[in-house]
Amino acid sequence: MLDILSEKFQSIFSKIREKGKISESDIKQSLREIKLALLEADVHYKVVKDFIVKLEEKVNQEVLSKTLTPGQQIIKITHGILTEILGEKQIKININEKIPTTILLIGLQGSGKTTTAVKLALTLKNNGHIPLLVAADRIRPAAIEQLSILGGEAGIDVFTGNINKSAIDTILEAEQWAKKYKYNVTIIDSAGRLHIDQELIQELKKIKNSIQVHETLLVLDALMGQDALRVANDFNNEVGVDGFILTKLDGDARGGVALSLRSRTNLPIKFAGVGEKITDLEPFYPDRISSRILGMGDTLTLIEKIEASYARNELQNMGGKVFREQFNLNDFYEQLKKIKKMGSLENIFNLMPFQFSSSLKNIKQDFGDEEKGLKRVEAIICSMTKQERLDPDIINGSRRRRIARGSGTTVNEVNRLLNQFFKMKKFLKQRTGLDSLVPFMRK
């Protein structure tokens, strides 16, 4: 059920547990697994190498504590280093209250600049500023329309100027306009460009030479791989960058890019884009991303919660083949209830590794409010016959209609529940379950 750690990682730790002592080769193996986890999160190759060297040093230095298992210990040290690199506090944008501020958004094609410009403007507006958006993407067809429509939605003025004018002329006019009409923040949406496109890089330099830009923010996509660091460095070296905005963090990308940026540039990540709506912009919280990068959620907290709600042998049973093969709707419901017992679903999501939490999120998405959602799930399952609960494959169309009627829900809801169930079942067959946490639990 949980893709906490890969099977190998898990088996290393269970070995360690059995022996109660960590050997040199155990450490080597777990370092290797952490290296893989980081690379799978798209952390840059060189950053990973440095990280592992540092981790190895620390692991060798630290005396093993008695309260934690060695597995927990290594994870704790790993988290510690991650947090150290990512920085703990979040950094705000610099807005001078006295003089008008100009913010320039730059980035590759398709990274999310236009949407981010509007989100940022809305955030600033909600903080009492008077923002003006400037449509300086003169390259992509309909980019100006996009900004105008979104600006309109957000109730923010957009300076488009004459569409035949160049980006630079538009920006110069917009600056005059902003001064005249007393906007105190100007946000420039520039055209997407490659970091190696000399002509367009020159254009950015020219913009920065002709007006005073207070903040140049590079918008990067959290789905990016190894090249992200190079892109960031190139833009920074060529044009000068004051900080980053990471977009598309609402998906299941592990966001290793954040670690690369923080360890190889001295620049802060200021905001995170978390959805397609104009309100979906958040300050960047370094501590949240660190669990995510390792792909294991906030394992230590999760372990504590699980220890409180599950008995050890219960978890071990769940790892058994029998459980996985014969997983039925009764088990499904039991799992949902248990997880619910550990706290609000929302909180649990934040602790969990991504793959699993997104499947829970779907349940929430499909059934709405979690309390009611769980009740509806319960009603649906209770309206099934014993046979149906044990062997959900037999639930055909007419049975679904009967169940919907019996539970006061709709066939659609029954379908969705069954879909979730089959998904989870498939997942269980492939992956380690909650039982993968057993090696980390205290006896």
Place this chain on the structure above:
Amino acid sequence: MLASLKTGLKKTRDSLIDKYDMLFTDAVKDKNLFLEKIEELLILSDIGPRTTEEILTRFQAINIHQYKMNDFNYFKKYLKQILIELIPATDDAFIINPEILNIVMVVGVNGTGKTSFAGKLAYYFKDGALDTLLVPADTFRAGAIEQLTYLAKQIDVEVMRTSAGSEPASVVFDSIHSAKAKKKKLLIIDTAGRLHTYSNLMKELEKVKRVIKKNAPEAALNIILVIDATTGQNGLAQAISFKESLNISSITLTKLDGTSKGGIVFTIQKDLLIPVSFLTYGEKITDLCRYDTEKFIEILLN
């Protein structure tokens, strides 16, 4: 076409010789160092750590001390060979039949280049005199309809009139009937970008596909997932989800004119058996070519 792909990639190509040269110089001294260099090369291409391990294992087998300094060409060939062998044979990546109605549905996460690709594809088939209708079924993102409409005008291809906010499935329904009435041969449907983790948005696409299947069961349908070369390991998750929801027919890899290699698409081909149909390498309407394994591997290893 190949020529322009080459100029697009020239910037990175220059360093190729150096890289292999260095690999080899090191190799003579130390095999571990040599393997590490190859690891770096592969990881940096976004091929992913698991695939990289697989490739390195094959490399373990050879005795590098046997070769001389100027043999770096041999290593390049060897590496290339390993990579080619790892790509499984699949069905045809892209099927087009000028006798009947062909439907291409373009899907993917946000900002990968779907709309541009739809335009490029329409232009690509213009020579073949396939009467085409472009369908802006991205009714969600502000300005997306205008963007495709503008591209269509530029290349003089008919575009379906659509209004923002309308339901994608009904836009597609209308356009199928319009295409049939006008005896169109190619229908290219641009859809809104979406992250694969939103089940409701994936269901919206499933519905579009059902509408196509129901209203044009006789048509040849290609569902193409657009992945952008900058994409890292998340590309695999994208491909898994889109495959599960839509049983996509192929992948188009975009933005190869940058410095990213799109290595995750290699791993997707290998692990999920999804073929690649097209590559794009720039913002011009002509910056599109058919996929070719040799070419792709050449890009990866540059």
